[in-house]
Amino acid sequence: MIIAIDGPAASGKGTLSRKLAEHFALPHLDTGLTFRAVAHALLTAAKPLDDEDLAEAAAQALDLAALDRSVLSAHAIGEAASKVAVMPRVRQALLEAQRAFANRPGGAILDGRDIGTVVCPDADVKLFVTASAEIRARRRTDEILARGQAADYAQILEDVKKRDERDQTRAVAPLIPAEDAHLLDTTKLDIEGAFQQAVRIVEETQEK
Numbered sequence: 001m002i003i004a005i006d007g008p009a010a011s012g013k014g015t016l017s018r019k020l021a022e023h024f025a026l027p028h029l030d031t032g033l034t035f036r037a038v039a040h041a042l043l044t045a046a047k048p049l050d051d052e053d054l055a056e057a058a059a060q061a062l063d064l065a066a067l068d069r070s071v072l073s074a075h076a077i078g079e080a081a082s083k084v085a086v087m088p089r090v091r092q093a094l095l096e097a098q099r100a101f102a103n104r105p106g107g108a109i110l111d112g113r114d115i116g117t118v119v120c121p122d123a124d125v126k127l128f129v130t131a132s133a134e135i136r137a138r139r140r141t142d143e144i145l146a147r148g149q150a151a152d153y154a155q156i157l158e159d160v161k162k163r164d165e166r167d168q169t170r171a172v173a174p175l176i177p178a179e180d181a182h183l184l185d186t187t188k189l190d191i192e193g194a195f196q197q198a199v200r201i202v203e204e205t206q207e208k
């Protein structure tokens with residue numbers, strides 16, 4: 001079984017994907033981390049973010065087993081990732097690694113922006129997780145404050161909107177729901193509520 005989960009930044013799709021992976025005992029790939037790892041490799045080597053040859057080479061050298069969420073989750077790396085994510089050759093190199101992960105025997109859960117539309121168009125279940133920009137910015141702010149760091153809601157809201165705009169309007173693999181995706185709006189749901197709805201959608205698909 002392949003489960004494809006897409007949605008904008010801070011929609012809750014990451015937490016939801018991890019919970020579903022545990023529940024259904026499936027391996028999980030957060031494809032955002034693959035773009036973040038490319039950006040991180042360039043940043044740590046003090047290389048520019050707008051050179052497609054360098055970014056493609058970093059994408060080809062990526063080791064999926066070495067992705068470290070604790071390093072890659074930094075806000076600045078997310079911003080840099082959305083810049084390398086517009087490059088077609090970076091997307092192509094990562095697409096191959098992402099598809100190989102998806103096609104493991106036994107199945108997998110992948111989450112990102114274009115899983116249901118591009119990476120796994122034949123996925124058994126597709127979810128598109130959304131929430132209003134305001135609630136996503138509020139959740140991000142609370143997460144950062146909970147880590148004891150400073151966070152400015154207005155600034156984060158502006159970043160969330162800018163990131164949505166960049167992800168939705170890029171020419172290659174923009175963020176849009178697949179035609180056959182189930183929409184899951186988490187604006188008024190907590191993670192447990194979203195998880196229960198998602199489990200129900202997956203189970204209903206399995207019964208068909």
Ligand code: DC
Nearest residue numbers: 031032033035081082085112113114
């Ligand atoms: O979900 P995230 O914040 O970790 O993603 C980081 C960036 O990578 C985001 O701006 C969009 C991009 N991305 C993408 O283009 N396609 C994916 N499948 C996953 C992420």
